[in-house]
Amino acid sequence: MKQPFEKLVAQHGGTVLRVCRVIVGVHDAGDAWSETFLAALRAYPELPDDANAEAWLVAIAHRKAIDVLRARKRQPVPVGEIPEVPTALGVPGARDRDLWQAVAALPEKQRQAVAYHYVAGLAYAEIAGILGGTSDAARRAAADGIKNLRKNYPRAATEGAPS
Amino acid sequence: MTMSPDHFASPSDADTLSRLRDRLALGADAEGLLDVAYTTMDSPVGTLLLAATPKGLVRVAYDVEDHDRVLESLSRQISPRVLRAPRRLDAAARELDEYFGGQRRVFDLPLDLSLSKGFRQLVQRHLPQIGYGQTRSYRQVAELVGNPRAVRAVGTACATNPLPVVLPCHRVLKADGTPGGYVGGPHAKRMLLRLEAPA
Incomplete structure (x- = not known):
């Protein structure tokens, strides 16, 4: 049976917000989130009852984030810039600024693979479905992304115990 | 390195999400996607769930009916596009408050009776x-x-x-x-x- 849409927002809203932050940066994450859930609401009646709702939402977020990034390329705003002052969208603490810069500096595919695997928890096969290409390619993009992050954000190696 | 979702969480996420959800409800209504709007209100007979379609008030439910189950049946019977969106229920909530306060004897609200035949x-x-x-x-x-x-x-x-x-x-x-x-x-x-x- 299909759940009321409100349930989906409650269950996956936080994950989608974090994914949007990784892909488009803190500044535009709220817009990407709003576009994602509005598009999802529009399409929801056609979603098969047994579909993985989270993977479906992340796939929509992926497309909406690309739209946001494209729109931004037409404007003179640097990709992944961290606002100096807290915005209404909830900027993570200043101690994470290095991490945000490291994430923003990743090649797009790696950043996406890291977001969908490590933040959203999707399987590589699901990520391959979103990014195109094979599961192996998705796995490699995520691994390369983590390697690059480790290089550019050394502090991460000593914090964030596995859960 | 261990990458965990927590790296991208923020202490103010709950506030952010609550603002984004309000914005979603307004956007959904503006785009004609809000098939079922609902809210809850306190009353002398317990918490009431109020739900409305664009046509009018479609459901009033008592706590004992289990609000989650009521929302599930609205999703099934009317549309899964169900969102908490209190604004559409403002008039109904106000009239019910007046009724429970002894200030109102007749309800003057658009109703949607599509749940019964x-x-x-x-x-x-x-x-x-x-x-x-x-x-x-x-x-x-x-x-x-x-x-x-x-x-x-x-x-x-x-x-x-x-x-x-x-x-x-x-x-x-x-x-x-x-x-x-x-x-x-x-x-x-x-x-x-x-x-x-x-x-």
Whole structure:
């Protein structure tokens, strides 16, 4: 049976917000989130009852984030810039600024693979479905992304115990 | 390195999400995607769930009906595009507040009766003819709708009323004057009757 849409927002809203932050940066994450859930609401009646709702939402977020990034390329705003002052969208603490810069500096595919695997928890096969290409390619993009992050954000190696 | 979702969380996420959800409800309404809007309100008979389609108020539900299950059945029967969006329920919530405060005797709200069909809907449509503070027996209501032998069916129509309080099935009693069953429980029925009783 299909759940009321409100349930989906409650269950996956936080994950989608974090994914949007990784892909488009803190500044535009709220817009990407709003576009994602509005598009999802529009399409929801056609979603098969047994579909993985989270993977479906992340796939929509992926497309909406690309739209946001494209729109931004037409404007003179640097990709992944961290606002100096807290915005209404909830900027993570200043101690994470290095991490945000490291994430923003990743090649797009790696950043996406890291977001969908490590933040959203999707399987590589699901990520391959979103990014195109094979599961192996998705796995490699995520691994390369983590390697690059480790290089550019050394502090991460000593914090964030596995859960 | 261990990458965990927590790296991308923020202490203010709850506030952010609550703002984004409000914005989503407004956007959904503006785009005509808000098939079912709902909210909850406190009342002397417990927390009430109010739900409305673009046509009007479609459901009032008591706590004892289990609000999660009510939302699931709205999702199934009307549309899964269900969002918490209090604004569409502002007028209904205000009129109910006035009613519970003794300031209102008649509801003046657009209603959507699509959750009930046929004879049940016919009975429910007639309920507002039983005025504030008055009561009727199930048999009298059967007569009112022109089907005096359908006493049992009138009982079913009252028990399945999708809009209790607003469509006053609490004013329908057993022939001996005892309250009889009620969708919100016998306690709620007695409370509403007491509220409406002349001082």
